[in-house]
Amino acid sequence: MIFAMKMKKIPLQMIFAFHLQIKSLQSFNAHRSIVSTHYPAHSHHDRIKCASTRRQLSRTPVSQPTSMSMATRSGPHADRRRRIGVIGGGASGMFAATAAADAVQRYASQQPANCKSMACEVVVFEGTSKTMSKVRISGGGRCNVMHDKTKPLPQILSSYPRGNKELRGMYTKRFTPDDAYEWFTSRGVRLKTESDGRMFPITDNSQTIIDTISRSAIRAGVEIRMKGKVESVAWRETSDDNDEGQYVVTVLSKSPNAPSKVESEEQFDALILATGSFPIGHEIARSLGHKIVKTVPSLFTLSAKDLVTDGGTFHGLAGVSVPKARLTLVVNDEMTSTLSLDKSSIAKPTEIEANDKQPAAKQKQRKRKKKAQKIVQEGPLLITHHGVSGPAALRLSAFAAREFHAVGYKCEVKIHFCPTWEEEHKVSNGSSTNEGILMDALWEMTRLIPKRRVATGCPLFTKSAHNEESGEPPKTLPVIPKRLWSALAQHSQIPAATTWGDASKGMIRSLANNISAFPLVVTSKGIFKEEFVTAGGVSLKEVHMSEMESKVKPGLFMCGEVLDVDGVTGGFNFMGCWSTGFVAGEGAARFCCER
Numbered sequence: 270m271i272f273a274m275k276m277k278k279i280p281l282q283m284i285f286a287f288h289l290q291i292k293s294l295q296s297f298n299a300h301r302s303i304v305s306t307h308y309p310a311h312s313h314h315d316r317i318k319c320a321s322t323r324r325q326l327s328r329t330p331v332s333q334p335t336s337m338s339m340a341t342r343s344g345p346h347a348d349r350r351r352r353i354g355v356i357g358g359g360a361s362g363m364f365a366a367t368a369a370a371d372a373v374q375r376y377a378s379q380q381p382a383n384c385k386s387m388a389c390e391v392v393v394f395e396g397t398s399k400t401m402s403k404v405r406i407s408g409g410g411r412c413n414v415m416h417d418k419t420k421p422l423p424q425i426l427s428s429y430p431r432g433n434k435e436l437r438g439m440y441t442k443r444f445t446p447d448d449a450y451e452w453f454t455s456r457g458v459r460l461k462t463e464s465d466g467r468m469f470p471i472t473d474n475s476q477t478i479i480d481t482i483s484r485s486a487i488r489a490g491v492e493i494r495m496k497g498k499v500e501s502v503a504w505r506e507t508s509d510d511n512d513e514g515q516y517v518v519t520v521l522s523k524s525p526n527a528p529s530k531v532e533s534e535e536q537f538d539a540l541i542l543a544t545g546s547f548p549i550g551h552e553i554a555r556s557l558g559h560k561i562v563k564t565v566p567s568l569f570t571l572s573a574k575d576l577v578t579d580g581g582t583f584h585g586l587a588g589v590s591v592p593k594a595r596l597t598l599v600v601n602d603e604m605t606s607t608l609s610l611d612k613s614s615i616a617k618p619t620e621i622e623a624n625d626k627q628p629a630a631k632q633k634q635r636k637r638k639k640k641a642q643k644i645v646q647e648g649p650l651l652i653t654h655h656g657v658s659g660p661a662a663l664r665l666s667a668f669a670a671r672e673f674h675a676v677g678y679k680c681e682v683k684i685h686f687c688p689t690w691e692e693e694h695k696v697s698n699g700s701s702t703n704e705g706i707l708m709d710a711l712w713e714m715t716r717l718i719p720k721r722r723v724a725t726g727c728p729l730f731t732k733s734a735h736n737e738e739s740g741e742p743p744k745t746l747p748v749i750p751k752r753l754w755s756a757l758a759q760h761s762q763i764p765a766a767t768t769w770g771d772a773s774k775g776m777i778r779s780l781a782n783n784i785s786a787f788p789l790v791v792t793s794k795g796i797f798k799e800e801f802v803t804a805g806g807v808s809l810k811e812v813h814m815s816e817m818e819s820k821v822k823p824g825l826f827m828c829g830e831v832l833d834v835d836g837v838t839g840g841f842n843f844m845g846c847w848s849t850g851f852v853a854g855e856g857a858a859r860f861c862c863e864r
Contacts, residue, residue, distance in 0.1 A: 351389035351861040354518055354537035356499050357550065358395030360404050360843060361829025361850035362543030363482050366393045368854025369541070370489030376862040389861050391491045392537075394520060396498040401479050403545070403801070407843070408467070412475030414453065415847070416840040417466035418446035428841045430567070430668045432834030435809045436845065443815065444848040452847070456481050465660075467840050497522045500532065502540065502553045504822055516540040516824070538864070539824040539857040542831050543850065546803040550831040554807045558821040562833040564805035565674040569666045570795030571682065573656035582760045587654045589753050592733070594650035595685035596665045596789075600642040604675045644669045647688060652753070655795050657684075660838065663797060667837045670804040678794040684787040686757075687748040690731050691785070708781040712774065719770030723780070724758040726751045728769075749784065757783050802842055806833040816856035817849055824860050828853035 353373075355366045370391045393400075404412055416425060422440060426433040440446065450468075453460060458481050459471045470477040486493070498521045506514040515536045524531045544550025551561045576583040646668060648660035665682070666673060673680070685691075687707075694706050714721075714728050721728075727747040749757070759765070761779040763772065807827055811820045819825035828849035836842045 351539075351864075352535075352537045353389065353391045353539045353541065353857045353861060354516065354535070355391065355393040355541040355543060356502075356518070356553070357543035357545060357547075357829075357831075358393050358397075358400035358493060358495075359543060359545050359829065359846075360401055360482075361545075361846035361853075362393060362395075362541070363400055363486055364847055364850035365541050365543055365826075365828050365854035365857075366391050366491045366493075367482060367486040367489055368851045369858045370486065370491045370854075372855045372858030373862060374489065376858065389858070391489075392535075393486075393491060393493045394497040394499050394518070395493065395495055398495055400493065400495075401482065404479055404843075405475050407475060408469060410475055411469045411473045412478045413467045413469060413838075413840040413843065414458075414460060414478060415446060415449055415468050415844045417462050417468060418450050419462075420466060425841070425844075428839065429834065429836045429845070430670065431804055432809060432832070432845070435814050436834065436848070439814055439848050439852060444851040446844060448851075449844060449847045452851075453478075453481065456485060465839065494520075494522070499549065499553070502557065504557060505536075514823075539826065539860045541853050541857050542807075542825065542827045543829050543853075545830045546801070546806070551806065554827070554831070557819070557825060559811055559819065560808045562805040562808050564803045565670050566794060566802075567667045567670040567804040567835050568663050568797050568802040568838060570653065570658040570797055571656045571662050571666065571789065571791050572678075572793040572795045573789055574792040575790055577653075577655060582756050583652050583656075586652045586752055586756060589652045589750050590659065591650045591686050591749065591753070593647060593687075593689050594659075594661050595645060595647045595688040596650070596661050597683040597685070597786075598644045598665060598669050598672060598680065599683075600644065600669075600672055601676075601680075604672045644672065650684070650686075653795075656791070657789065658795070658797070664837045666794070667802070667804070667835065673791075673794065678791060680791050682789045682791055684789050685785045686753070686787065687729065687731075687784060690729060690748045693731075707785055708778055711777050711781055714769045715772060715777070717769075720768055722766065722768050723763050723772055723776075724755045724765050724767070727754040757787070760787075797838070802835050803830065804833070804835050806831050809833055815852075816859075817853035818856050818860070824857070826853040826857050826860075 353366075353369050355362050355369070373389045373391065399405075407413055416428070422437070425446065426437060426440070429436060450460065458477060460468050461471050462468050500519040500521050502519070503517045504514055505517050515538060518535050518537060518540070519532060520535060521530050521532050523529075542550055542554060544553070546564060551564070555561055573581075573583065575581055577587075578584060644665065646661055646664035648664055650657055650661045651659035691706055694710065710729060718728060727749040729748040730745050731748050732743040733746050747754070755765075758780060761776060761783050763776050763780060767776070809832060812818070812827060812832065813820060817826050817828055819827065829846045830842070832849065834845055834849070836845055
């Protein structure tokens with residue numbers, strides 16, 4: 270009787286709240302058992318996903334309603350349909366949208382049948398009439414999907430001039446090259462690896478990759494809005510702590526009932542920015558509070574107008590290639606001063622006055638020139654109608670993108686046409702330096718073949734690499750192609766009729782110098798048609814790389830080239846698109862489903 274009387278004093282609201290907490294705890298425990306039942310850790314890949322899912326669930330405090338028990342919540346957002354917007358229908362955008370939709374379905378499958386709160390739609394805005402246009406033209410229309418996944422991770426990361434440190438964790442824990450390979454092959458895409466490490470679909474057709482990603486997106490329920498040009502994005506707060514809100518996306522699209530384009534607004538709980546190098550993406554990120562690292566072109570060929578015109582050393586040599594060359598750019602004061610201005614590292618007036626008051630000895634010590642910095646890249650080199658191209662030139666353009674931009678793409682690059690031969694002979698001769706090795710070898714020819722003309726052909730030979738595809742054994746080939754050798758001999762002021770026996774030491778020294786340090790005067794940058802890549806973008810310091818989520822705005826995710834991440838040619842940029850896109854997509858889905 271006494272207990273019953275005390276119970277009457279307990280407010281009904283407290284009893285109802287206690288009942289809801291019990292239901293929430295039961296729902297949470299039920300879902301942990303569902304995860305362990307439906308996702309058994311059979312393989313290493315599955316174990317990672319299973320552990321990740323358990324960690325995601327365990328991060329949500331039990332005392333708060335989880336996403337799985339949202340049906341018991343009250344308020345204006347309890348049963349509202351969640352929305353994820355993806356701006357950009359390129360490689361990273363479509364991949365991110367697919368990953369987000371797949372993750373939403375995975376979350377939905379883990380909730381009780383009577384819970385309807387997991388509804389979440391994924392919408393892609395593409396400003397043109399086609400998605401993944403860059404994929405279509407990459408690799409000469411074959412699509413260089415990724416790079417050889419069997420190579421050591423440090424070697425893969427070394428091909429990213431910007432972002433290599435930040436990508437390390439992602440390539441080892443979140444979405445690895447093995448994961449990317451499995452993603453495509455599990456969907457019926459058979460991939461092949463070529464001798465230089467590039468991986469292509471066996472169809473040699475980029476449409477294979479486009480169709481695979483498009484089908485996966487549609488199957489997952491992604492809605493794609495073609496010709497939907499995003500004009501701006503605004504953050505609208507729904508709470509006082511700035512952690513709750515929605516993204517208001519202003520879209521300019523053509524309406525069937527209107528003669529001109531119509532502007533409309535749509536709201537999204539999470540937003541994935543995948544605009545590539547287009548300025549609109551950086552404008553949106555900046556408007557939302559992000560810092561943008563200045564963008565400059567990367568992956569371009571080197572034009573050398575004076576060398577390819579009539580009378581130039583490379584005139585008539587278009588198509589001639591060298592198996593391995595070394596290109597060196599010496600960073601001069603003009604480059605460093607311009608780079609300093611880009612970083613806004615300008616001395617304040619007080620600092621200048623303080624320097625003027627310092628003793629003259631210290632000022633003189635400060636003015637001492639630092640050791641010249643060199644940017645060096647190696648690889649195959651191709652002479653073109655405009656200058657030079659090939660992996661060596663493209664790698665140098667990527668790693669020295671800002672240095673080239675600082676001088677207006679007018680500078681001098683040194684070319685070593687046979688660095689491998691020189692290294693091999695340095696080892697065989699027991700020498701610790703390259704100085705004189707090439708000169709001594711060429712001077713020896715005055716004794717071995719005195720009657721042969723110098724311009725006839727290169728007297729130095731090396732063995733070609735073994736061709737595993739054709740099974741052909743290594744061949745003994747001249748270090749430098751005949752036509753290029755003759756041009757270098759002429760550039761060294763050696764008459765065409767001069768024999769090795771008649772050549773002076775000065776002539777041989779000049780030839781050796783032009784072989785090991787040929788001065789390529791760059792007059793402008795060319796265009797590498799297969800890839801359009803920029804250095805710069807959203808600063809990685811403001812992004813949680815484990816989720817690809819903004820540190821500035823909640824629910825904002827970024828992937829692909831909109832970030833300050835870029836790689837050299839060979840499938841590295843697409844690998845970055847797949848990895849950052851997948852992580853951004855899953856992060857956006859988790860953000861919406863676990864709020």
